[in-house]
Amino acid sequence: MTAAEALEEVRLRDAVELEWLGTTTEGRPTFAEAELLDRQGVPSCHVWRVPDGEVPPHLSATQALRRWQAGACAMCNARPERLLVDHCHRTGLVRGLLCTSCNTAEGLQSAPSFVAYRERPPAVMLGVKEMYGSPWGEEIGPSGASPEERIQRNAAHVDAAEALFQGVTDRFRTGAA
Structure with missing residues (x-):
């Protein structure tokens, strides 16, 4: 061109x-x-x-x-x-x-x-x-993963992060170490 x-x-x-x-x-x-x-x-x-x-x-x-x-x-x-x-x-x-x-x-x-x-x-x-x-x-995400696999993996990561964050915030609320 x-x-x-x-x-x-x-x-x-x-x-x-x-x-x-x-x-x-x-x-x-x-x-x-x-x-x-x-x-x-x-x-x-x-x-x-x-x-x-x-x-x-x-x-x-x-x-x-x-x-x-x-x-x-x-x-x-x-x-x-x-x-x-x-x-x-x-x-x-x-x-x-x-x-x-x-x-x-x-x-x-x-x-x-x-x-x-x-x-x-x-x-x-x-x-x-x-x-x-x-x-x-x-x-x-990993190459070759289908859109459904990426969505499931992302959801699992978010769920894990939310669970971790919830544990941290619960400890702050209760004053536990």
């Missing part, structure tokens, strides 16, 4: 993405409005317009989330320098992009807005599925 052909391919993909996104990123709530939504148990992304049609085939799930979220945290609508890829520790599936504060809180919170986010994350809203991977582009 020549440089001119590659440049034309990029222009075509950009046009497809712009058509898919349309005006979905316009009119989103401000950070202050997102705080009010949170108090009502609504994550910010639940009031965003979802693009019509299928995600362009050249985009991975994470790329589609990055385009649609346009730099905004799915929970609080903040626009930090970078967003973290949030994923379900039981299934290993990517859920959406969160700021550092919301990503940390998501693992510790049972507030209604976080419950709603987990039930209908941005990936579900867009109809995309992707296993969470390492920073080096590898899927987490």
